């Protein structure tokens with residue numbers, strides 16, 4: 001019979017609700033923590049809880065994880081009180097840029113409801129122990145108050161890699177962007193020891209941390225920076241061997257414990273990785289890949305919400321249909337494309353997934369981890385979101401880098417210049433995003449400046465990515481080496497394995 005109170009540490013996770021790409025890795029983190037013997041509670045909004053619960057169910061369906069102690073708790077999101085429509089619980093679900101400040105207001109109120117829930121959790125959650133630690137997404141700044149009320153440490157999970165966070169610290173410290181004469185003047189991130197290097201950034205390419213303080217993003221980020229400084233440590237989805245000492249340097253720069261626990265996507269079998277893993281789209285992707293030669297396919301996807309302006313999408317599309325390799329292209333927001341672009345897609349690509357087609361377009365949710373693990377995939381054109389970057393690393397797939405915004409331009413430098421597993425498409429300006437749109441709506445200047453990367457430039461990057469000459473082979477070799485290291489990090493005795501053990505032990 002189970003004793004009245006478990007002896008296991010009990011970790012409470014608050015994923016940042018704004019994007020699915022935070023809910024996914026934090027749920028995977030919960031699975032990893034549980035597989036190392038912790039009890040875990042994920043507290044989030046109902047829409048995100050459904051996604052988290054689906055992933056947890058697929059994890060615990062694997063016999064090795066049947067006993068994992070993970071609870072997903074949904075606390076209603078007070079979006080309607082802030083003027084948001086029903087069910088609008090993530091930034092990709094908002095209707096207009098005006099909803100961005102409303103979303104942050106609702107997030108704050110949600111935090112107050114979560115705090116009340118967690119205090120009750122302390123009083124009556126038997127047979128579990130009361131919470132031992134809080135791990136929170138970076139925008140859930142209210143988590144610090146919850147942790148302090150519970151009398152437990154508060155760790156932050158940014159969803160960024162250690163190198164990007166280290167560069168952000170160096171930028172805060174040295175502020176090279178302030179000396180730049182224009183938003184397009186290049187500067188290097190100072191004080192990075194070799195082999196780390198981050199050259200030729202521009203102010204336009206910086207993460208929202210460096211937006212003007214009065215902008216919509218800037219206002220939200222001030223609180224996040226204070227939260228960051230006050231938190232007790234940082235949990236990072238990475239493995240120590242990958243980012244060449246960045247985690248240790250970040251710990252030194254921030255004076256905080258930095259715990260590398262990834263790649264968290266490796267916690268499960270690749271076939272079980274998506275919210276809709278049995279969807280028609282998922283099946284269509286996998287069946288199409290099954291008919292292709294090993295390492296012949298370019299997989300093109302720009303994250304959970306990445307959308308391009310129609311003119312850019314056309315240039316990309318023309319490059320994809322004319323390149324020699326078969327292409328699996330995931331398009332988000334396809335329904336809102338202008339009629340002529342839809343028509344072009346219908347005429348030039350195959351949306352229905354005929355097995356023989358050369359360019360398969362999928363408009364829904366793709367099973368990315370399973371796709372990257374498929375032997376037919378030889379290259380990945382990515383926006384360099386950290387989740388996608390790390391998933392490509394864990395699968396040993398080289399990348400063509402097309403950063404959109406946030407810290408993605410820094411991730412590009414890591415992939416191309418530090419790790420040598422990527423080819424840069426050569427994008428210089430960010431794509432419009434929620435913050436630039438919200439600032440424009442707020443009467444400020446939109447920061448995104450239209451840049452259309454031409455078809456020939458895209459084609460050149462694709463050819464280099466799929467090239468079988470010495471440079472292409474060298475990238476492939478390095479990517480395969482990192483794949484093995486990623487796997488080793490989570491095996492017994494590996495760096496992430498040990499870090500997870502030590503983290504949990506510290507609450508025993």
Ligand code: UDP
Nearest residue numbers: 021303304305365366368369385386387388
């Ligand atoms: N993803 C997926 N299928 C899709 C689009 C995205 O599985 O069709 C997953 C992807 O595997 C990754 C996350 O969504 O885990 C995207 O995270 P990332 O940090 O790369 O980008 P973001 O969505 O934050 O821009």
